[in-house]
Amino acid sequence: MTWSDDQPMVSIKDLHKSFGALEVLKGVSMDVMKGEVICIIGPSGSGKSTLIRCINALNDIQQGSILVEGREVNDHKLDKLELRKKVGMVFQQYNLFPHKTALENIMMAPLLVLKQEKAEVEKLARQLIKKVRLEGKEDNYPGELSGGQQQRVAIARSLAMNPDVMLFDEVTAALDPETVNEVLSAIKELAQDGMTCMLVTHEMAFAREIADHIYFTDRGVIVEHGPPDTFFDDAKDPRTIEFLGQIL
Amino acid sequence: MGTGLENTWIWGVRDMTMKQTKNNVLPVMMAPRSRPTDPFRLKAWHGLILASIVVLASIPAFAAEEPAKASIFDVLVRWMPLLLEGFVFNVVISISAMAIGTITGAALRLGQISLNGAVRKFAWVTTQFFRNAPWLVLLFFAMFLLPFEIKIGGLTIPLPDWLKAIFGLSLPVMANVSEIVRGGVVSLPSGQWEAAESLAFSRTQVLWRIILPQCVKRMLPPWMNLYSILTMATVLASIVGVSEMMTLTGQALAAEGGRSDLLIPFYSFVLLMFFIYCYPIARWTIRLEKKFAVIN
Ligand SMILES: Nc1ncnc2c1ncn2[C@@H]1O[C@H](COP(=O)(O)OP(=O)(O)O)[C@@H](O)[C@H]1O
Ligand SMILES: [Mg+2]
Numbered sequence: 001m002t003w004s005d006d007q008p009m010v011s012i013k014d015l016h017k018s019f020g021a022l023e024v025l026k027g028v029s030m031d032v033m034k035g036e037v038i039c040i041i042g043p044s045g046s047g048k049s050t051l052i053r054c055i056n057a058l059n060d061i062q063q064g065s066i067l068v069e070g071r072e073v074n075d076h077k078l079d080k081l082e083l084r085k086k087v088g089m090v091f092q093q094y095n096l097f098p099h100k101t102a103l104e105n106i107m108m109a110p111l112l113v114l115k116q117e118k119a120e121v122e123k124l125a126r127q128l129i130k131k132v133r134l135e136g137k138e139d140n141y142p143g144e145l146s147g148g149q150q151q152r153v154a155i156a157r158s159l160a161m162n163p164d165v166m167l168f169d170e171v172t173a174a175l176d177p178e179t180v181n182e183v184l185s186a187i188k189e190l191a192q193d194g195m196t197c198m199l200v201t202h203e204m205a206f207a208r209e210i211a212d213h214i215y216f217t218d219r220g221v222i223v224e225h226g227p228p229d230t231f232f233d234d235a236k237d238p239r240t241i242e243f244l245g246q247i248l
Numbered sequence: 249m250g251t252g253l254e255n256t257w258i259w260g261v262r263d264m265t266m267k268q269t270k271n272n273v274l275p276v277m278m279a280p281r282s283r284p285t286d287p288f289r290l291k292a293w294h295g296l297i298l299a300s301i302v303v304l305a306s307i308p309a310f311a312a313e314e315p316a317k318a319s320i321f322d323v324l325v326r327w328m329p330l331l332l333e334g335f336v337f338n339v340v341i342s343i344s345a346m347a348i349g350t351i352t353g354a355a356l357r358l359g360q361i362s363l364n365g366a367v368r369k370f371a372w373v374t375t376q377f378f379r380n381a382p383w384l385v386l387l388f389f390a391m392f393l394l395p396f397e398i399k400i401g402g403l404t405i406p407l408p409d410w411l412k413a414i415f416g417l418s419l420p421v422m423a424n425v426s427e428i429v430r431g432g433v434v435s436l437p438s439g440q441w442e443a444a445e446s447l448a449f450s451r452t453q454v455l456w457r458i459i460l461p462q463c464v465k466r467m468l469p470p471w472m473n474l475y476s477i478l479t480m481a482t483v484l485a486s487i488v489g490v491s492e493m494m495t496l497t498g499q500a501l502a503a504e505g506g507r508s509d510l511l512i513p514f515y516s517f518v519l520l521m522f523f524i525y526c527y528p529i530a531r532w533t534i535r536l537e538k539k540f541a542v543i544n
Pocket of ligand 1: 019022024042043044045046047048049050051
């Protein structure tokens with residue numbers, strides 16, 4: 001491929017997406033460089049999840065372009081599986097596989113999709129369990145873990161594929177307040193390790209701390225964006241100001 | 249009636265909703281839970297009644313002691329081996345039809361979620377057609393539409409009536425299994441598909457590794473119910489002349505010169521055999537339903 005590190009890892013241009021007659025994204029553009037962490041905030045229903053899900057082709061696109069490492073996502077010849085090997089995703093509802101233990105959840109994709117050696121995959125999975133601070137929970141089923149623990153398994157499961165970019169869709173929104181922090185610190189460590197991250201979040205303090213760039217969406221368009229300090233202290237658009245006023 | 253039981257039922261549901269709000273997990277649909285008071289379930293005392301009918305109806309013969317007529321009990325015992333052989337045939341037909349119906353039914357359901365539109369339509373129409381046709385009519389169709397032998401190259405495979413009956417009965421089973429699998433698949437939250445797809449699983453892998461393993465538990469009770477119904481429906485094969493238990497009972501009665509005092513003991517014996525076979529299945533189904541009623 002012609003893509004190299006100095007070009008955006010994810011490059012979105014004039015993205016339009018409709019569900020039937022409902023236009024949810026009305027021309028969104030953004031660039032994310034390798035190692036960058038961006039946060040998307042905005043009111044509920046503004047299209048944040050839809051935007052994130054277009055990047056790994058869980059949603060298809062009507063118009064515009066998404067390049068992931070130079071690969072066009074809006075292309076009917078796209079090999080979705082190849083794309084998804086490079087793009088990890090963590091969901092609000094964790095979506096662990098309930099019939100598999102924590103360790104098996106992490107090992108499944110490298111074994112089945114990447115066809116890696118079982119011994120190596122298990123070693124990697126145990127490292128990841130340690131990385132998200134869940135030693136001792138390897139053999140527990142998701143139903144036996146708290147929300148925060150499940151979400152950290154979900155992060156480890158996604159990392160096991162060794163992705164180049166990670167998508168997080170409101171991953172702490174379903175958690176009890178006391179377990180939010182353990183998940184946020186796992187993400188923070190990941191960001192500090194240089195992982196390219198795109199997060200949808202309502203945790204403003206967290207966004208301000210870890211993001212390189214913040215995007216504010218409302219009704220399918222990016223209303224305003226900028227580095228965290230400028231964004232939070234010096235918002236220009238009345239819709240941003242109103243939203244920040246409500247949430248802070 | 250049964251207010252106590254109803255209370256536990258309601259409590260079960262309440263417990264579940266509380267659990268959900270606590271963990272904040274998407275509501276996972278419960279497999280439809282049959283009420284403990286379902287009147288159509290086989291109960292142990294049904295079997296007791298049947299057994300007593302067989303014995304009681306045989307007793308008058310002892311009292312009558314007419315030398316010309318053998319006692320009912322003796323006659324029944326004399327025919328028993330043959331009747332039981334017939335029953336084994338019913339069991340063989342039911343197991344075979346269930347096996348064929350399960351495999352084709354599962355395939356039919358997978359066809360209905362295929363990415364190919366034509367396959368999807370075909371599978372849907374087939375399911376709906378066979379689900380809404382009377383079993384006996386399907387059996388007649390299989391009997392009269394299938395040839396008595398098939399020639400493949402130089403090979404001639406005979407198709408005896410019992411084999412045709414198996415095919416005939418597997419058609420409605422197929423359509424019902426297709427629906428059971430559908431129920432199992434839609435009861436899973438869509439997040440399972442999304443999570444697996446975002447990990448680059450292929451569609452086939454998602455189905456076989458993630459979706460179906462989780463559905464099997466939920467599908468087992470309705471599947472076993474279907475098997476009970478099928479087993480009882482195997483007597484339909486007597487109408488098209490297969491030598492299963494019903495047919496043989498009729499022949500035995502005819503051979504005894506159509507004695508009317510034999511009717512009740514003989515047919516009660518048939519009922520008793522089916523009861524002994526189906527009752528444990530029904531019990532086991534209830535146990536499984538209770539066990540899988542709440543899944544988190
Ligand atoms: N699969 C879908 N089918 C139809 N409408 C959808 C679907 N997914 C999302 N929407 C609609 O798109 C809009 C944006 O949704 P979403 O991207 O989930 O917003 P957000 O994540 O910002 O809350 C909402 O109006 C929602 O109802
Ligand atoms: Mg959302």
